[in-house]
Amino acid sequence: xxxxxxxxxxxxxxxxxxxxxxxxxxxxxxxxxxxxxxxxxxxxxxxxxxxxxxxxxxxxxxxxxxxxxxxxxxxxxxxxxxxxxxxxxxxxxxxxxxxxxxxxxxxxxxxxxxxxxxxxxxxxxxxxxxxxxxxxxxxxxxxxxxxxxxxxxxxxxxxxxxxxxxxxxxxxxxxxxxxxxxxxxxxxxxxxxxxxxxxxxxxxxxxxxxxxxxxxxxxxxxxxxxxxxxxxxxxxxxxxxxxxxxxxxxxxxxxxxxxxxxxxxxxxxxxxxxxxxxxxxxxxxxxxxxxxxxxxxxxxxxxxxxxxxxxxxxxxxxxxxxxxxxxxxxxxxxxxxxxxxxxxxxxxxxxxxxxxxxxxxxxxxxxxxxxxxxxxxxxxxxxxxxxxxxxxxxxxxxxx
Amino acid sequence: xxxxxxxxxxxxxxxxxxxxxxxxxxxxxxxxxxxxxxxxxxxxxxxxxxxxxxxxxxxxxxxxxxxxxxxxxxxxxxxxxxxxxxxxxxxxxxxxxxxxxxxxxxxxxxxxxxxxxxxxxxxxxxxxxxxxxxxxxxxxxxxxxxxxxxxxxxxxxxxxxxxxxxxxxxxxxxxxxxxxxxxxxxxxxxxxxxxxxxxxxxxxxxxxxxxxxxxxxxxxxxxxxxxxxxxxxxxxxxxxxxxxxxxxxxxxxxxxxxxxxxxxxxxxxxxxxxxxxxxxxxxxxxxxxxxxxxxxxxxxxxxxxxxxxxxxxxxxxxxxxxxxxxxxxxxxxxxxxxxxxxxxxxxxxxxxxxxxxxxxxxxxxxxxxxxxxxxxxxxxxxxxxxxxxxxxxxxxxxxx
Numbered sequence: 001x002x003x004x005x006x007x008x009x010x011x012x013x014x015x016x017x018x019x020x021x022x023x024x025x026x027x028x029x030x031x032x033x034x035x036x037x038x039x040x041x042x043x044x045x046x047x048x049x050x051x052x053x054x055x056x057x058x059x060x061x062x063x064x065x066x067x068x069x070x071x072x073x074x075x076x077x078x079x080x081x082x083x084x085x086x087x088x089x090x091x092x093x094x095x096x097x098x099x100x101x102x103x104x105x106x107x108x109x110x111x112x113x114x115x116x117x118x119x120x121x122x123x124x125x126x127x128x129x130x131x132x133x134x135x136x137x138x139x140x141x142x143x144x145x146x147x148x149x150x151x152x153x154x155x156x157x158x159x160x161x162x163x164x165x166x167x168x169x170x171x172x173x174x175x176x177x178x179x180x181x182x183x184x185x186x187x188x189x190x191x192x193x194x195x196x197x198x199x200x201x202x203x204x205x206x207x208x209x210x211x212x213x214x215x216x217x218x219x220x221x222x223x224x225x226x227x228x229x230x231x232x233x234x235x236x237x238x239x240x241x242x243x244x245x246x247x248x249x250x251x252x253x254x255x256x257x258x259x260x261x262x263x264x265x266x267x268x269x270x271x272x273x274x275x276x277x278x279x280x281x282x283x284x285x286x287x288x289x290x291x292x293x294x295x296x297x298x299x300x301x302x303x304x305x306x307x308x309x310x311x312x313x314x315x316x317x318x319x320x321x322x323x324x325x326x327x328x329x330x331x332x333x334x335x336x337x338x339x340x341x342x343x344x345x346x347x348x349x350x351x352x353x354x355x356x357x358x359x360x361x362x363x364x365x366x367x368x369x370x371x372x373x374x375x376x377x378x379x380x381x382x383x384x385x386x387x388x389x390x391x392x393x394x395x396x397x398x399x400x
Numbered sequence: 401x402x403x404x405x406x407x408x409x410x411x412x413x414x415x416x417x418x419x420x421x422x423x424x425x426x427x428x429x430x431x432x433x434x435x436x437x438x439x440x441x442x443x444x445x446x447x448x449x450x451x452x453x454x455x456x457x458x459x460x461x462x463x464x465x466x467x468x469x470x471x472x473x474x475x476x477x478x479x480x481x482x483x484x485x486x487x488x489x490x491x492x493x494x495x496x497x498x499x500x501x502x503x504x505x506x507x508x509x510x511x512x513x514x515x516x517x518x519x520x521x522x523x524x525x526x527x528x529x530x531x532x533x534x535x536x537x538x539x540x541x542x543x544x545x546x547x548x549x550x551x552x553x554x555x556x557x558x559x560x561x562x563x564x565x566x567x568x569x570x571x572x573x574x575x576x577x578x579x580x581x582x583x584x585x586x587x588x589x590x591x592x593x594x595x596x597x598x599x600x601x602x603x604x605x606x607x608x609x610x611x612x613x614x615x616x617x618x619x620x621x622x623x624x625x626x627x628x629x630x631x632x633x634x635x636x637x638x639x640x641x642x643x644x645x646x647x648x649x650x651x652x653x654x655x656x657x658x659x660x661x662x663x664x665x666x667x668x669x670x671x672x673x674x675x676x677x678x679x680x681x682x683x684x685x686x687x688x689x690x691x692x693x694x695x696x697x698x699x700x701x702x703x704x705x706x707x708x709x710x711x712x713x714x715x716x717x718x719x720x721x722x723x724x725x726x727x728x729x730x731x732x733x734x735x736x737x738x739x740x741x742x743x744x745x746x747x748x749x750x751x752x753x754x755x756x757x758x759x760x761x762x763x764x765x766x767x768x769x770x771x772x773x774x775x776x777x778x779x780x781x782x783x784x785x786x787x788x789x790x791x792x793x794x795x796x797x798x799x800x
Contacts, residue, residue: 185458
């Protein structure tokens with residue numbers, strides 16, 4: 001914490017932006033250490049895009065009429081937050097984001113419930129994680145509440161794009177990029193924070209579809225002393241060739257491993273969970289602990305909190321290696337295995353390819369046609385019920 | 401190699417672009433697997449930027465009148481190469497380069513010799529490395545000779561920006577970015593290859609300036625199974641906070657280490673070299689071997705080839721750890737330590753901070769005021785002589 005303070009001081013960044021923090025001192029120097037919802041300026045689009053029919057919605061393709069953007073400079077701090085018509089960005093070909101990957105992002109969603117109300121799910125937690133990512137790149141932080149309020153206003157203005165129906169949502173993509181038009185590996189003196197929104201359909205349009213993961217013993221996603229626990233673009237590009245190689249072998253995604261023991265870290269771009277009877281004979285839901293190489297997923301955290309509240313089985317943030325998975329598989333101790341993330345909530349796994357073995361993962365022993373195990377399905381349903389407002393929760397915010 | 405072929409096939413990329421490769425087959429499908437110099441279209445700028453006075457040139461700041469750009473799509477292949485007025489890029493806020501760091505770059509220079517001629521240095525080797533970086537991100541490759549010829553033409557057109565004088569140069573920045581306007585972690589279906597040029601002064605305007613490196617035992621630049629041997633933006637952003645922390649401690653750059661033995665990997669954004677008497681009592685120039693975590697630097701390669709040709713001491717691509725450096729320092733066996741890269745050619749090191757020790761590195765024992773050791777100086781001079789045309793070499797190409 002002290003270290004981070006010193007660093008920010010060195011960089012002329014705000015010390016630690018908290019909602020309760022008085023910013024009068026920085027105001028007096030004319031530098032803004034956060035932007036504020038009250039300053040938001042809105043320019044409405046003069047044209048309205050046609051809504052894409054629900055069955056044609058495709059994740060990541062097609063955006064709403066507007067976007068949120070806020071410029072930042074190291075000398076002046078944050079500028080005025082603006083909601084403006086969706087538009088291309090004009091960037092210098094020397095902009096640092098294009099050369100040194102000074103970029104980070106978040107993913108969150110707005111959901112329309114049966115009651116017609118639109119809800120956000122833990123958006124402020126995304127904003128907190130973005131501050132952690134951004135500051136690691138010497139890019140600015142902001143007041144997480146103020147940022148969430150500005151994004152909420154974007155959703156309100158573009159509310160006609162939030163599709164109806166369970167599984168449908170408006171995907172939100174807060175993004176921070178370094179914009180300084182100068183080459184040279186060093187911190188950028190300007191940045192842009194923006195948010196775009198993409199109406200999207202259910203990840204599993206025809207019900208769950210369990211996937212096969214390839215446990216990759218050759219490529220490594222993240223390592224101690226690296227950036228695997230931040231949501232940086234840099235953590236994703238390295239998976240391109242490994243994932244294509246896994247697809248060539250007939251798998252959907254990589255099960256990322258680490259270390260000589262082949263510890264499980266993440267599943268594709270999701271956090272990994274195993275539900276099993278562990279070596280002590282205890283029924284346990286286990287996910288890799290946040291050791292610096294794991295993204296602190298918001299869905300991951302929601303699952304852990306939910307399962308601990310149930311109190312029906314042991315819930316562990318720990319470690320598990322592939323030899324343990326193989327042994328558990330041989331002894332019939334694996335109940336379920338799944339990935340978890342914002343895009344799909346839960347992605348059940350039916351097979352893991354590892355070192356020449358095809359490790360079969362059970363789904364629902366009572367229903368051979370099922371593409372999900374009962375725990376994965378239960379978690380999925382409970383989280384969806386919260387997100388769509390069927391279960392009241394402090395995790396949701398209604399967009400008024 | 402076969403793997404790479406299969407991958408490229410899967411992606412609809414060219415198999416292996418070699419100058420000798422007949423591309424008629426791909427032509428017949430209407431898809432271009434490379435672009436060609438003969439197709440280059442030039443649009444001259446209607447205005448001419450004022451030249452910055454030599455003493456005000458700053459690395460990475462300010463660019464020439466023109467830039468090279470070539471668009472690519474997965475379905476259509478490469479478009480027409482164009483030299484056009486320097487301009488901002490118009491990118492969708494969803495462009496994959498801004499989210500998943502699908503980007504790579506190169507650094508090369510054009511030098512104006514005493515004879516008035518402008519020379520390029522091993523530019524085609526940069527193009528080969530870019531193909532390796534780009535294909536790892538499922539972005540396109542090109543014919544390296546054709547790409548080098550197009551960049552050479554950019555230098556020819558903007559030749560008035562190539563400054564006179566030893567140490568002055570026109571820095572060239574070939575860049576590849578993914579431009580598809582869709583979110584989702586997968587390969588991009590469109591890309592832009594471009595090159596911008598920045599007139600720049602000597603890295604050491606007043607002669608060498610030896611630096612202090614901080615041997616960082618906490619942060620790690622690259623990992624086996626990662627992307628450390630490619631020139632990806634993703635390899636640079638992670639150094640932001642570690643480098644700022646090192647600067648807080650009074651060091652210029654990080655000496656990157658790897659593994660429990662603290663093996664030396666790179667120095668800042670440069671390859672690392674030690675000149676010492678090794679444990680066998682042999683005088684040796686050693687640089688870390690290309691084990692997948694080290695950038696295959698073109699200056700590194702030039703130094704190795706040059707020193708091997710001299711045959712005056714042992715030249716080794718191997719490994720060395722910090723305990724060995726400490727021990728060698730205690731026993732007075734270290735002669736010199738330096739970084740090597742395109743920007744500075746050679747960067748002499750005078751101190752390494754490691755685990756509480758300040759390891760003193762000798763410079764010139766015959767000249768206490770010197771900021772470089774004799775070997776570093778000799779290498780620097782020999783390479784500069786080649787680059788500026790004083791020593792004929794197959795490594796240079798004259799821009800006619």
